Amino acid sequence: MGCATSASPGNRSGAQSTNGSVDAPLPEPVDPRLPLTARQRFSIQKSWKAIARNMETTGVTMFVKLFLQHEELLAVFKKKFKDVPVDQLAKSPELENHASQVMSTLDEAIHSLNNLNFFFELLYTIGVTHRDIAGFRPEYFWASALDNSW
Structure with a gap:
């Protein structure tokens, strides 16, 4: 029903969602060697x-x-x-x-x-x-x- 989809895990480039808006890129994965978010x-x-x-x-x-x-x-x-x-x-x-x-x-x-x-x-x-x-x-x-x- 006209609901915007969020970026899929493979979509890190800020591609357009189904409603035409540009999704923000997802944060890069955190390296497990560094105990910081x-x-x-x-x-x-x-x-x-x-x-x-x-x-x-x-x-x-x-x-x-x-x-x-x-x-x-x-x-x-x-x-x-x-x-x-x-x-x-x-x-x-x-x-x-x-x-x-x-x-x-x-x-x-x-x-x-x-x-x-x-x-x-x-x-x-x-x-x-x-x-x-x-x-x-x-x-x-x-x-x-x-x-x-x-």
């Missing part, structure tokens, strides 16, 4: 745009907070920051450089959420580079994202 992935990428405008400052702030909340983590960075007092870390060129590298890597990872082969290769490579750091534990990656005690 397409909407969550979009939200992350959209939210990141605000952070990306000021990545260096955000990165430094993130690390300073991390070190204040988990002072034991500073021991992992002692060589890198050469005993800079915690209250002076925000002005440390070494921390600024490290924060910039981390934020750039996060930027690359978030932008590659649509290419999961590259995304997982990037995460693997970052993990390998941290494996041989004396005192580093994988839980430290989560510390900046979550307020957990180890």
